[in-house]
């Protein structure tokens with residue numbers, strides 16, 4: 001900056017010198033002048049105002065040298081006057097230039113001051129702006145922070161709300177799931193109950209069917225038993241009827257000649273038996289009379305023999321001959337009603353030969369052998 005400032009000073013000096021010698025371009029001066037304030041803002045130590053004065057002092061000797069050359073020819077006083085006029089003009093010009101320079105410098109100084117002030121103001125403004133910007137930035141930051149915080153809070157609130165909503169949804173879902181579970185369990189229980197009922201019903205039906213089957217079986221057996229019983233009864237009845245028929249049968253009723261023959265045989269036998277009884281009873285009487293004789297000696301034992309014979313005869317009479325008479329009478333009664341010749345055990349007819357041979361007879365050969 002210092003170098004820049006000195007350069008601008010030099011350039012402005014050159015411009016002044018060039019103007020003073022008559023060949024300088026004003027645009028350069030104005031250019032330098034316009035340029036310098038901007039370059040000299042920071043360069044307070046070297047005031048640009050001193051430099052133009054030195055330049056003017058330097059330029060002055062150059063201007064003083066010119067009149068010395070004109071003294072040589074008095075003829076050329078006019079020329080010298082012109083030169084002097086020219087010099088004065090130049091001096092005036094230089095003075096004017098210096099004045100203008102000073103004025104410009106003053107202006108420049110003022111301008112510099114103004115610029116400085118402006119710069120200060122600008123700096124202040126910038127500072128203020130910077131402060132404001134900083135404040136604004138801080139504000140923005142705060143706002144941004146606040147916004148961020150608000151956003152965060154909002155986000156948190158949203159998250160909380162979402163979490164709450166989620167919890168609520170979850171709770172609802174849980175409740176719904178619980179309800180569904182309860183309903184499902186209720187359905188399952190109902191289904192299980194229904195199944196149990198069906199099973200019970202099936203069991204009951206099976207039991208009922210079994211009971212019915214057993215009842216039918218019992219009924220069938222009862223019926224069968226009844227039929228068997230009926231059959232047995234019928235058979236028994238038939239047997240009884242047959243027996244009754246046999247009992248009342250008269251095997252030789254349709255053969256009166258044979259019955260007559262049998263009657264004769266029975267009567268003959270009866271007479272014979274009676275005779276035997278008579279003989280035996282007479283003999284028994286005799287034996288009793290012998291027993292009552294006094295000379296009868298009990299010691300020799302003959303009396304015991306007599307007693308034995310007598311008892312024998314009496315037994316024969318009582319247990320064989322008299323029952324035989326009774327039997328013959330029964331047989332005769334049967335011959336009379338035509339039932340004689342029927343076996344008392346099996347009610348079958350007794351064979352003719354047996355009836356003729358044995359008198360009386362009440363059993364057939366088979367029953368006689370069996371008994």
Ligand SMILES: [Zn+2]
Nearest residue numbers: 343346364367
């Ligand atoms: Zn018989």
